[in-house]
Amino acid sequence: MPLVKLIGWLSLWSGRAGALLVLPLVLAMVYEVVSRYFFAAPTQWAFELSYMMMGTIFLLGLSYALLVDQHVNVDFIHQKLPKRGVALIDAIGYAVLAGMLLWLTQALIGNAMSVYRTGEGSGLSAWNPKIWPYRTIYVVGFALFGLQSAARAVENLMIVALGATDAERAP
Numbered sequence: 032m033p034l035v036k037l038i039g040w041l042s043l044w045s046g047r048a049g050a051l052l053v054l055p056l057v058l059a060m061v062y063e064v065v066s067r068y069f070f071a072a073p074t075q076w077a078f079e080l081s082y083m084m085m086g087t088i089f090l091l092g093l094s095y096a097l098l099v100d101q102h103v104n105v106d107f108i109h110q111k112l113p114k115r116g117v118a119l120i121d122a123i124g125y126a127v128l129a130g131m132l133l134w135l136t137q138a139l140i141g142n143a144m145s146v147y148r149t150g151e152g153s154g155l156s157a158w159n160p161k162i163w164p165y166r167t168i169y170v171v172g173f174a175l176f177g178l179q180s181a182a183r184a185v186e187n188l189m190i191v192a193l194g195a196t197d198a199e200r201a202p
Contacts, residue, residue: 032189038182039098045175046095049088056084075158083165090172094179115191122187125180132177139170 063077096102109117143166145151152159 032185035182035185038178042094042098042175042179045091045172046098049091049095052084052088052091056081056088059084075156076160079153079156079158079160083160086165087168087172090168091175093172094175097176097179097183115194118187118190122184122191125184125187129177129180129184132173132180136170136174136177139166139173143167143170 059077059080063074063081067073108120112120143163146161146166147163151162153162
């Protein structure tokens with residue numbers, strides 16, 4: 032199904048973008064440690080940059096983790112049921128999750144727009160960066176997770192209806 036494949040592609044690239052941010056995060060933290068302990072000159076930005084970058088990595092990785100089956104599962108039920116029974120349970124679960132995530136995304140859009148309009152800063156350090164870019168990442172991360180959950184619901188409904196196999200799922 033083309034839409035499911037498109038969502039899978041978006042999740043794949045979201046995960047890759049998150050992975051690319053690990054290196055700048057490590058470099059920033061090494062810089063902070065060297066600056067603090069060797070030159071007694073801690074930075075004003077290290078704490079906030081680290082939680083924002085780590086949060087971004089996490090948020091961009093949510094949909095990717097679901098795409099590649101890396102979320103926690105409760106397998107004891109799945110082991111006792113036939114493939115179509117498991118697919119039905121998963122389809123319902125993913126559909127409910129997608130609905131909740133898309134509702135959450137709608138609320139996060141309002142929040143991101145609000146902090147953009149007010150120019151709100153973090154208020155956690157002397158740096159005090161604007162937080163609207165980070166709140167926008169919330170929107171993107173949860174929207175992609177919601178879309179990937181909806182795609183998983185569709186994939187599982189196809190298994191229920193047609194007996195499609197896991198190999199036919201979009202990577």
